[in-house]
Amino acid sequence: MRTSRPSGRPASSSLVRAEPNSSRGFGAGPSRPLRVILAGGGHSHLAVLEDWQRNPLKGTERILVTPSSRMIYSGMLPGWIEGLYRRSELEIDIRSLAAATDIQVIEDEVAALDADAKLLTLSSGKILDYDVLSLGVGGHLELSAFSGIKALRPVRPIGRFMEQWEKFERSVAQSGPSQIAVVGGGAAGTELAFAVASRFQDNPVPPRIVLITGQDGLLAGHACGVRERARVALEGRGVEIQQTDLEVGEGGQLLHNGGSARFDLVIAATGSNPPRWLADSSLMLGPGGGVSIGADLQSRSHREVFAAGDVSERADRRLARSGVHAVKAGPILAANLRSFVRGDKLRPYSPRxxxxxxxxxxxxxxxxSWGSLSVQGSWVWHLKDWIDRRFVMHFQRLAVSGRADLRRTTLARAMLSPSVVRTALQVSLVVGTCLNAINQGDELLSGEAVSWGRIALNYLVPFLVASFSGARARQTMESAMPFRRSKATETNRSDPFDQETST
Structure with missing residues (x-):
């Protein structure tokens, strides 16, 4: 572990500091509200915004600092490149989501942080002081190795990349591209290579597509079966896989296989690194340069600072930088910010x-892929499509409705909830067995022919009746509640449909 260098900025602030009322947090005093700042509008802070909609954080002044009022969901970017999604299907209106609970939104980027003085400096030069700070700014791409490449298009920020991609498509609309390189052998680079190949596969002369993975190779860290499936699929699409590091020659040409080539487009998807300004923030940092946090997502050096996602590093265990951890940590982050303000005990985030x-x-x-298990097919894509759309549409609806508590569970969703299904199965097993024993007990005991259709029906009808009754009871309880219980206040349950967001 290492501690970043102090920035040397003065600790003057227009905000009178609140004193902690416990060993863990602050108590919102009657004189003025505490200022809580969310820096970044990424996956983890979406859960915080939802939690504050459901149950406003009383006694606080809340500010969201984000470079854009719209968050673009990275998991659907490859599908957008293929033409399967409209841009609007990827976007979440963060400003509307935040405005519903009196959260001030500042469209700007963080340029510096002085954690000792509790000062956050923005790119515009504005300085904000805070009592509680949550960092969810994500990471940045290290582009020093790409110096001199004029056709370079970094995949982050995603909004800028999408604009550049649209310009590129217009520029090659007549002749079509001849050579495209994707740099990065992780999930993001691999999916982008597939998407680009699919996008231009119907061209009269499909472009040459090269995936430069680096020395670690394709999908390093994934199971062997997944890597082999991806390799075969890439080769089937005509994508060249080069297990070499990026080398740039004179004039911005890429050097590979003993020669050089000039590409029409070079997409950089080499993974995410913590922002550079953390080095001068006074925060304790991990070996990789991210904010060193404990299982409760709290900074190990400054207890009023929390962090989640690519900007952070767990001190107690190694976690790969991935979107799924940012999503899963979000409800815990929301609960711990609330607990810290109240002076309550914090909860740990326990990854699967x-x-x-x-x-x-x-x-x-x-x-x-799930551990060492891997399968592929169109049904897997439809599962991914359902999960991605479900995630984005959930927050799009919250942004439109303005109040999360107005969103009630639909009858179909309630019938498919685990608790309702489990109870319905138990009822079906008991009632169905009794009905079959009464109606066809003699045939079953004597070995005579039985009606299997009736046997199945005797189990199915009680299951459907119990499911419907349980679902309606759940809806009735929700209607009687002033607020639906926030996920941030529930236990950290694993969801089999949580997936890795790659880009």
Whole structure:
């Protein structure tokens, strides 16, 4: 572990500091509200915004600092490149989501942080002081190795990349591209290579597509079966895989296979690194340069600072930088920010041992991996599509409705909830067995022919009746509640449909 260098900025502030009323947090005094700042509008802070909609954080002044009023969901970017999604289907209106609970939104980027003085400096030069700070700014791409490449298009920020991609498509609309390189052998680079190949596969002369993975190779860290499936699928699409590091020659040409080539487009998807300004923030940092946090997502050096996602590093265990951890940590982050303000005990975020990865391979096909298990097919893509749309549409609806508590569970969703299904199965087993014993007990005991259709029906009808009754009871309880219980206040349950977001 290392501690970043102090920035040397003065600790003057227009905000009178609140004194902690416990060993863990602050008590919102009657004189003025505490200022809570969310820096970044990424996956983890979406859960915080939802929690504050459901149950406003009383006694606080809340500010969201984000470079854009719209968050673009990275998991659907490859599908957008293929033409499967409209841009509006990827976007979440963060400003509307925040405005519903009196959260001030500042469209700007963080340029510096002085954690000792509790000062956050923005790119515009504005300085904000805070009592509680949550960092969810994500990471940045290290582009020093790409120096001199004029056709370079970094995949982050995603909004800028999408604009550059649209310009590129217009520029090659007549002749079509001849050579495209994707740099990065992780899930993001692999999915982008598949998407680009799928996008231009119907051109009269399809472009040459090269995936430069680096020395670690394709999908390093993934199971062997997944890597082999991806390799075969890439080669089947004509994508060249080069297990070499990026080298740039004179004039911005890429050096590879003993020669050089000038590409029409070079997409950089080499992974995410913590922002550089953390080095001068006074925060304790991990070996990789991220904010060193404990299991409760709290900074190990400054207890009023929390962090989640690519900007952070767990001190107690190693976690890969991935979107799924940012999503899963979000409800815990929301609960701990609330607990810290109240002076209550914080809760740990406990990641699952295995992560569900759904890797799009183009043309509505995908690879699924769960530990050492891997399968592929169109049904996997449809599962991924359902999960992605469900995630985005959830927050789009919250942004439109303005109040999360107005969103009630639909009858179909309630019938499919685990608790309702479990109870219905138990009822079906008991009632169905009794009905079969009464109606066809003699035939079953004597070995005579029985009606299997009736046997199945005797189990199915009680199951459906119990499911419907349980679902309606759940809806009735929700209607009687002033607020639906926030996920941030529930236990950290694992969801089999949580998946890795790759880009």
């Amino acid at each position: 041992k295995r992560t569900l990865y759904l890797l799009s391979t183009g043309d509505r096909n995908a690879i699924l």
